[in-house]
Amino acid sequence: MKPIAVSFLVFSVSALFTFSFSQKVVTGKVISASNGESIPSAAVTVKGTTKGVTTDMNGNFNIEVPKDANQLEVRFIGYEPYTIALGESNEYTIKLQSSSISLDQVVVVGYGTQKSKDLTSPISVVQGSDLSKIASPNAAQALQGKVAGLQIINNGAPGAGATVKIRGVGSIGDYGQPLYVVDGMFVDNLDFISADNIETISVLKDASAAAIYGVKAANGVIIVTTKKGMEGRPVISYDGSASIQVPVNIVPMTNKEQYIDFWNLANQNAIGWTPRNPNDYPANTNWYEELIGPAVMHNHSIDVSGATENTNYSVGLNYFSQDGTMKVDNNYERLSIRGRFEQKAAKWLSAGASILFTNFKKREAEQAALRQAYVNPPVYPVYNSDNTAAYPVNFDSPQRYGYPNAYGNPVAAAYYRNNRTKGNRFLASAFADIDIWKDKLKFRSSYNVDFHNMVNFNYLPENFVGGSQGTSSSNLTEKITVNFNQIIDNVFTYSDSRNRHNYTVTLGQSTRMFKQNFVEGTAKDVPNTDEQSIYLKTGSARDRNNNDGAEVLNGLSAFARATYNYGEKYLLSATFRADASSKYQQKWGYFPSFGAGWVISEENFMKKSKGIDFFKLRVSWGMLGNDNVPANSGVALAVPGIGSSAVFGDNLVDGLGQQIKVAPNYLKWEVVNEWNVGLDFAFLNRRLTAEVDYYYRTTDNVVYNAPVSGTTDELLGNYGKVLNTGVEFSLGWSDHAGNNFSYHVNLNATTIHNEVLELDGREFLPGAQVTNGYATRTQVGHPIGSFYGYQMTGIVQSRQEGDIGYPIYLDKDNNGITPEDMAFLGSPIPYLIGGLELGCAYNFGKKIGTVDFGISFYGQAGNKIFNQKRMNRSVFSEANYDLNYYNNAYTSNNKNGIYPSPEAFNTSTVQQPNSFFVEDGSYLRIQNIQIGYTMTGVPKISSIRVYISADRPYSLFSYNGFSPEVSKSFNSAGVATGSPITAGMDNNIYPMSAIYSIGLKLSF
Amino acid sequence: MKQYNNNHIIAGLIRNLFLLILAVSTISCGKDFLNSRPEGTIAIEGIDYSKSENIFLSVSAAYASMRTNNAYGIGYLACFEIASEDADKGSEPGDSPLIDEIDKWAFTSSNDIFNQLWTGYYSIVDAASFAVDEMPKYEAAQMNEENKLYARQCSGEAKVIRAFAYFSLVRLFGYINLPLRSDLTALERAALPQVTPAEVYAQIKKDLNEAIDVLPQAYGKGWDGRINRYTALGIKAKVHLYLNELDSAALCAGMLISSGKYSLLPSFRDEFRSVGENSRESVFELQYSMLGKTTGEAALPNDPYAFLQGPRGNTPSNMQGWGLCSPSLSLRNFFASRGETIRAEVTFMKTDTIFEGSFIKRGKDCPEYYNGKVFSPPDENTWSFNGYSRDYNIRLLRYADILLIYAEALVRGGTDINGASSADAALNTVRRRALLNDTVTTLQTVLDERRAELALEEDRFFDLVRQGNAGTVLGLDAKFSSSGGFQGYYPIPVKQMQLNTNLVQNINYR
Structure with missing residues (x-):
């Protein structure tokens, strides 16, 4: 609706070299519309040329204008550009509006654009220039804290994407990702796009706005428009930064003495126990220190863009490189080439194309090494020449100290793994706009392609460390993935106005064809001479295996939208979309929406009230579908392969099993229903702006993968109805103090109330399988995936109460501890998410330039995290302890300890879902601090900006983990897995990094 | 103005062209455009x-x-x-x-x-x-x-x-x-x-x-271990014994005995070697096979039964396992008290000694004895990773068990209407192979024989439960005294x- 932040950067004070053949002189004064003060150093140019001047200290200007010129443009930082239509007069007073509110801003909505002030639904717009201020690998990460209602959960691994949730958790299944539309193409993430390539991002939050995308839009839509040229002189710009990433908040673990102390306490009653002595172990190793350290990252973009009356172009080159923070070869590198071209070929036709080609290369570190660093005892060294069995490197092995094979040397695990991925992504679209009838009836046809391929080599060379760590023959898995996705859109738009009636009707049709194929092969004994040798064909001819697979998704849609306003005072909109998807057994779904707005400030009674510049009331309702579920999952399939084949002696007999051991089930559309009521305000000469939205969103026929009784299977079904409701609030204040100092404050906050309303007659659905139970439960009247387990009320202190050091669980019914005593222990969904941004700039005058400062905060409150890392002792019973546990565990020396004793900790009495593992996940973080200096008046350069910034330098949280941002659960290898029901299950062991950068932006 | 009209017509043509392309593209996708079944799968239908x-x-x-x-x-x-x-x-x-x-x-x-x-x-x-x-x-x-x-x-x-x-x-x-x-x-x-x-x-x-x-009573070549009529009868004999349906237990066990298709292998050790798999003694075995491979997919789970019981901390890596399920002192004392020789040697793999030609090192803090029945020699452990005894077939039901079921059913008072054998004959067949003297069948001698013959073959616990002894023998009655x-x-x-x-x-x- 408005840009969330005033951008200090959105300025293109043109370099002013005037070679005049002037015919007349125009003079004037530039003042601020809000306070009437004059604006010095504002740029005044003849539109469409490079000719221009700047205003003097009193805001006055004097420019020579060619006779045929009919427009002047005035620009200044923090203000909306203003265009003067030159008439008879040669003297003008120009009032610039602060750019924090821009009601005439054109907002990209689905299959079209609308003026911000005419919208009936909440759409947030973020400028690309704001995103590129944040040092982040991709655009999605940079969005964090910028938009009310948007929850972004970042991950620290190099090149890793972010989890994005709009307005809470709508789906129970892992299908709650919003739709991303990049220049018309549907994509699954923004990982491949640098923030530097982006012109704007529109976030369609409510159902009424998103309904035009029907089937894909149940969880909101994020529309990305890549940069295009601005009319005027060609602009050449460079944007670069160099950063250092410093891992932060690494969980402190116990040292050798502390660990052995607890090992002895844990096992003192075990059969065959003999006390261990720390002096018998050769080292005191901090595994995280051995594995993790600072790493560099840098980013460079060059863009050239421009436009004339009939042509608009923009091309760019971006290079991004990020080293991982693991102390082995791990990194991510991305090169992208971007081009966008649009030509008005005839009065009735303009055509264009855009491409975004991305080439990336990454080498991923073995995340299992981080898991090993968490569990491995600190008692042995990284290297040990006494371990003569180890080769080629003399790593030491935990097996030499009697540890089971589940433990492996973390550094060795990271060192040997060679996991490289190379890929290309080609996003292209071509379109034609046809003016069928006098600017009124237009037709646009576009063809969009997303072609991406990836080759992954996952190689483990021959090596031996100890126990089962190592392999006597090297092994390679090579996997090639090819995606080819196409969308064809055809849209008619008719817009007209008569008297004060303005209306637009859009009719369209869309066809989607998505296909993914993969082929993979494995081989043994692949020589490790160099990268050129690591191929399947160089391996042994024996023991080669191969596999393949594909996924096809097709969709057909027809849609219509009508918007109407009367004098930009009364606003109405309606959309309808019919969608068919090959994913569901029920093919067609129908999704209507309506919206209405009343610009009260346009009413006569309001026009008189001073201080209120704009006041709009909006109401909208809409329905959305969600086909972001696994294709045809309700179909019962036969399963071939060795797992379905009997063996008699050594004779394998082919068999065919049943995949889903239940009847095929009929999958219906997951449907979202959403009401939104909102208010937009602008007060005090538009210095204060506010936006408040109340949303009430229900999801019906929720598709969820539920565990099936008596099996290890899970099955997709339509299992119920979920509510998300809350208030979104953004407030902006932007002002100037004196002529040279401007400042702004932006605040946004979102509340989320999540509740399961129906479960298809079931009492509850268990989720999040952990070793000894289900850690979450989805039940009517509670948030999705709430934590569920026993409530620990204390620690047994005396023999009479039970086993000393064991937890006391609340016995609700006084009949001993039974499953009936379990209770809800909180939810992973925060009830409050908020961001705060403060910025100011001081203009030292034309000769020196402007200094700006900004700081932003992000936080969330009310969510709980299940500390699953601590729940590993059924498998890793001799694992290291985190220091927080060590300091707070009950022992004979620490009878005030509030955690179960080391002995109890290893038993299933503790290692089952209970409140000991559930911790508060609230946090507050400094998202970004930035100081920049913008020089103007440098010959031949229109602007230079240098800045230093710190991203995520400090986070405040009480949770005992690496980061309170828990997006997904991770399996023992550290790979993200599982459904959203496991949203707050924290098994994450990849530390987040603070990023410190210096950057330079230049434009010519 | 004329120019404009021409453009208008061209615009219309182009528009129609787009629609045509669209229509063709949609039709060419065929009627299955929206009915795509998952790729690479076979529908049950x-x-x-x-x-x-x-x-x-x-x-x-x-x-x-x-x-x-x-x-x-x-x-x-x-x-x-x-x-x-x-x-x-x-x-x-x-x-x-x-x-x-x-x-x-x-x-x-x-x-x-x-x-x-x-x-x-x-x-x-x-x-x-x-x-x-x-x-x-x-x-x-x-x-x-x-x-x-x-x-x-x-x-x-x-x-x-x-x-x-x-x-x-x-x-x-x-x-x-x-x-x-x-x-x-x-x-x-x-x-x-x-x-x-x-x-x-x-x-x-x-x-x-x-x-x-x-x-059928049997299958042809290549079907080793496939379930036949006697497999079903053998299982049924055991089920009847558990239900104390003694006549039926005797009848079913007797049918195996009189079939002539089953016998004990002469060597007790051989029954647990690879030569003993799917032998004349085998009634029901869970078949695990490496399929002649050393890596990749094989017909066995990740951490198979015998591997789990392999000696922990032993070297080389194809001669070690998880070290689980170690024979207890109680069991070893029981064998000693009976003067067991052959069966003791086979059942108890002592560490820090040579067992069947392989030195077995005792791991740090690990048990002294392991289950010797699941032992497999290094030359058979060819799997490239965690290679110990991976393809050992689990002996779910063997003929010795059938003989002891028969003996017990009769000594408890059951009758085999076919009179296939006698309790003494059945019991002593088992004892003779273990180089023990013949004895007179009593309930206690049969039950003791079961414990010795089937030791570490996952029979003992439910044998105690079946006899109603688990509570007292294992001290569980005291533990569960509050629930009777x-x-x-x-x-x-x-x-x-x-x-x-x-x-x-x-x-x-x-």
């Missing part, structure tokens, strides 16, 4: 029931469903053997706390091992039920009588697999669900009633009887109680 070579497909999958860690891995060792007085958890003191809890009878119903067993055996039930449900479709679609007969016979195999899985489930948990259809919906499953052990046993006997009617002594069952897994709220916890664990 697509199976051709008229092809005779397809008949065995689902039965094959039922056999394969038994090869899981859940059913025959850690849980199998823990609840069928380690829980008894004959075996300890093994491994190191701090390792595998979940098994340790079962060894000490200090578990909660949340202990995941119970859930692994539950889902492991129900997966077998489901795969077998799928085969049982598929066979009538083949029978109907097949043209010739021989193939129809084959479909009925295959159905018998699946029923034996199902009955055997239920036999494990009912012994473990007693009061369980009894799904018999493969087309149950998730909701129907979650609402299955809890049935009594008697109802489960009735179904087991029904399945076995139906199987016995249709199964040990009732013979493990707890229903908490996870399953959450998935099916009809399940009520067994009495000891409420």
